[in-house]
Amino acid sequence: MSKHRPTVTRQEKALAVASERAIRRVTTAGLLLAITLLLVFTTIGMFPVPTPAGHATIAHIPAIIGGILEGPLVGLLVGMGFGFASFARATIPMFKDPLVAIVPRLFIGVTASFAFFAVRRASKPVLAILLAVLLGFMLLFSWQMAGTILWLGITWGVLSVAGAAFLFWWMRREDVQVVALGIAAAVGSLTNTVLVLSAAVLRGYIPQEAAWGIGLTHGVPEVIASGIITVAVVTALRQIGSRWRRARL
Amino acid sequence: MAGYEGLRYASLGQYIPLDSPIHRADPRVKLVGAALLTIAVAIATTYSANLLLFVAIFALLKWARLRARDALLSVRPALAFILLLAAMQLLFYNGPEAQTKVLVAWGPLRISVASLRVVAVSLVRFVDLVFLTSLLLNTTTASALTYGLERLLAPLDALGLPGHELSMVGAIALRFIPILGEALETIVQAQASRGASLGGRSRWQFLQNARRMAALIVPLFVEAYRRAEEMTLAMQARCYRGGRGRTHLIRYRLNRGDYAALGASVLLFGGILVGQYIAHWP
Numbered sequence: 001m002s003k004h005r006p007t008v009t010r011q012e013k014a015l016a017v018a019s020e021r022a023i024r025r026v027t028t029a030g031l032l033l034a035i036t037l038l039l040v041f042t043t044i045g046m047f048p049v050p051t052p053a054g055h056a057t058i059a060h061i062p063a064i065i066g067g068i069l070e071g072p073l074v075g076l077l078v079g080m081g082f083g084f085a086s087f088a089r090a091t092i093p094m095f096k097d098p099l100v101a102i103v104p105r106l107f108i109g110v111t112a113s114f115a116f117f118a119v120r121r122a123s124k125p126v127l128a129i130l131l132a133v134l135l136g137f138m139l140l141f142s143w144q145m146a147g148t149i150l151w152l153g154i155t156w157g158v159l160s161v162a163g164a165a166f167l168f169w170w171m172r173r174e175d176v177q178v179v180a181l182g183i184a185a186a187v188g189s190l191t192n193t194v195l196v197l198s199a200a201v202l203r204g205y206i207p208q209e210a211a212w213g214i215g216l217t218h219g220v221p222e223v224i225a226s227g228i229i230t231v232a233v234v235t236a237l238r239q240i241g242s243r244w245r246r247a248r249l
Numbered sequence: 250m251a252g253y254e255g256l257r258y259a260s261l262g263q264y265i266p267l268d269s270p271i272h273r274a275d276p277r278v279k280l281v282g283a284a285l286l287t288i289a290v291a292i293a294t295t296y297s298a299n300l301l302l303f304v305a306i307f308a309l310l311k312w313a314r315l316r317a318r319d320a321l322l323s324v325r326p327a328l329a330f331i332l333l334l335a336a337m338q339l340l341f342y343n344g345p346e347a348q349t350k351v352l353v354a355w356g357p358l359r360i361s362v363a364s365l366r367v368v369a370v371s372l373v374r375f376v377d378l379v380f381l382t383s384l385l386l387n388t389t390t391a392s393a394l395t396y397g398l399e400r401l402l403a404p405l406d407a408l409g410l411p412g413h414e415l416s417m418v419g420a421i422a423l424r425f426i427p428i429l430g431e432a433l434e435t436i437v438q439a440q441a442s443r444g445a446s447l448g449g450r451s452r453w454q455f456l457q458n459a460r461r462m463a464a465l466i467v468p469l470f471v472e473a474y475r476r477a478e479e480m481t482l483a484m485q486a487r488c489y490r491g492g493r494g495r496t497h498l499i500r501y502r503l504n505r506g507d508y509a510a511l512g513a514s515v516l517l518f519g520g521i522l523v524g525q526y527i528a529h530w531p
Contacts, residue, residue, distance in 0.1 A: 020485055026414050027480045030421025031473040034429050037422060044433065044465070058462060065470065077418055088382050094334070096378040098291055204367055205334070207341045225462065232463045233470040 029074045032062040033081040040085040056221045059086070060108050061229050064188035067113030068181065068234055075109015075188075082108070094205040104195030112188030120180040127171055127179055135164040178231055185230035186223050193219035265387045270506065271313035272388045276397030278507045282514040283385040289521045290377045296366065297530040298521050299373045305517055306380050313388050320383040321376070331375070339368045395420040396497065413491055421480070429473060436468045 038044070039059040046057060063082055067075025083102030086095055095101040119127065138160035146153025171179050197211040206214070266272075271279070286306065293299050310317060342364035350362040389397075398416045405412030445464055524530045 016485075019490065020481065022414070022491070023484050023489055024477070024481045026417050027421060027477040027484070028474070029418045031425055031429070031477045033418060033422035034425040035469060035473055037426055038429055038433065042430075058466070061466070062470075077415070081419075081422065087378075088386070096375045098287060204342065205338065205371065207337070210337070228460065229463050229466055232467045236467055236471055237474050 025070050025074055028070050029066060029077045032066045032074070032078045036062045036078055036082045037085050040082065040089050056218045056225065058222070058225055058229060060105070060189065060192045060222075061185075061226050061233075063105070063109040064112040064185050064226060064230055065233055067109030067111075067188065068116045068184050068230070069237070072110045072113040075113045076106055077109075079105045079108040079110070094200050097199075097203055097205070099203060100196060100199045100205065104199050105192065107195060108188045108192050111191045112184045115187040116180055116184035119183050120177055122176060122180070124171065124176065127176070128168070130183075131164060131167055131171065135160060138164070178235060181231045181234050182227045185226045189223045189226040190219065193222060263387065264390045265315065267314050267388075269312060269314045269388070271309065271384070274388075274510060275501050275503055275507045276389055276393040277400055277501070278503070278511050279385055279389055280394070280397045280401060282510060283381055285514045285518045286381055287378065289518050290374055290381070293374070293521055293525060294366075294370055295525055295530055296369070298525050299370055299377075301524075302517075302521065303373055303377055306377050306384070310380050310384055313384060315383060315387055317380070320380055320387075331372075335368050335372060338371070339364050342367055391423045392420075393501075395423065396499075396501065400501075411491075413495075425473075425476070428476075429469065432472050433465070433469050436465055436472075440464050 036059055039057075039062070060079070060082055063075055063079040066078040080102070083098075083105035086105070087098060087101035089095075119130075122130075139157055142153045142157035142160060144153070145156055170182075193215055197206075197215050200206050201208050201211045286302070289298075290302055290306075293302055307317070310320070339360055340358045342361070351359050352362065352365070353360045386394075395416055398419055399413060402412030402415055405415075445461065
């Protein structure tokens with residue numbers, strides 16, 4: 001006599017996996033959104049930087065992480081939540097404009113997700129070429145800047161060479177996946193900075209020169225912070241790159 | 250440890266339990282009305298349109314028995330920054346018509362009719378939006394908001410888009426804010442008890458600041474991810490299959506007042522559009 005064992009067809013199994021993935025997307029998006037709101041509505045999401053406004057944000061990081069972990073749709077959702085929260089919370093007129101506060105934020109998780117999935121299987125030489133291209137752009141930018149303000153251009157050039165050297169060293173040391181995380185975080189963070197400031201300039205809230213200033217003084221620390229935090233969080237969650245991992249916390 | 254507590258009380262434009270027609274209105278109507286008025290405020294660039302909107306929104310605020318002072322309280326810390334930005338806008342405005350009708354010019358600085366209008370409009374717009382936000386969030390409970398959102402997004406389900414899932418995400422987020430706030434509080438205290446210095450940071454050491462922040466944020470994410478995994482399992486065990494066939498305990502029904510409110514906001518929105526783009530009010 002055969003055992004009464006419920007037979008699970010392949011189709012049913014596929015359905016169960018699909019629904020699990022769908023549910024995981026919903027719950028992960030919900031919890032990342034909760035973290036976003038927590039970061040926006042308390043002061044934890046701010047860290048002090050040496051600028052007039054005094055603060056840069058890390059509240060866009062859940063959107064980046066959502067994009068990396070669960071794909072562009074979750075990134076979009078969490079980014080939208082971030083947009084609405086910063087709109088509701090805004091204490092300066094610039095962010096009380098939905099076109100500045102909400103629309104640009106939709107793209108944070110999406111670009112981060114695409115960047116991550118584009119480079120996560122790349123080889124180290126490809127990454128090195130990418131870094132070289134980036135360095136080229138930075139040097140071109142500093143050359144142009146040196147045309148108007150000499151010392152600023154030279155400083156910028158030296159800084160970008162130093163930054164590229166550090167990144168090259170870091171890249172040699174770490175897993176490709178970890179490097180991909182860093183790239184995705186930087187792309188997501190830059191998406192936020194560039195799109196928000198462009199929207200603010202287009203809507204006439206700040207002059208273009210001020211936007212460049214804010215972009216450098218806020219954008220750069222935000223890129224660094226989101227790189228550090230995204231890499232730390234996702235490596236902790238996914239247990240990747242554990243070869244080098246010691247208890248850092 | 251005073252600074253480490255109270256995170257769980259993070260205010261999110263909290264619901265204020267009062268009794269007013271606006272509190273009793275259907276959440277769907279409030280959401281649509283708030284969205285329409287927000288768009289109207291965002292596109293209004295003339296004096297007359299902004300005045301009209303301000304009067305309408307202020308009247309609604311009074312009708313909901315909310316106090317304007319409470320709504321503006323959250324803005325106070327940023328007041329100096331707002332004024333600085335307004336002054337910069339006034340002096341350096343460089344959009345179209347900035348060169349014509351200059352009132353005062355002094356070197357690169359100039360105040361023109363256009364820059365005056367931009368400053369006035371963005372200040373009024375700001376106040377309008379502060380009022381609108383508190384009008385929506387102070388009169389509607391979180392569950393009513395979620396319900397309204399889900400019903401409004403229901404047409405998306407028919408198109409095969411995840412309308413129900415969207416509102417589910419919102420509901421989960423709202424439910425988990427206090428829980429994660431508590432978790433964060435525990436993490437802060439745990440790291441502090443291990444000797445992590447969390448307060449009094451110099452703003453020049455942002456690399457160290459980011460590291461320190463990671464010490465708080467990483468455990469928070471790990472905790473959230475663990476909870477998400479647990480909830481995925483729990484929902485799967487309960488055969489959660491999205492919104493199909495789900496019913497609600499409380500069903501809202503649109504009454505005559507709701508339709509009137511909806512009509513009034515559409516009318517106001519249309520009036521602003523017509524006034525600004527067709528009739529060219531000042």
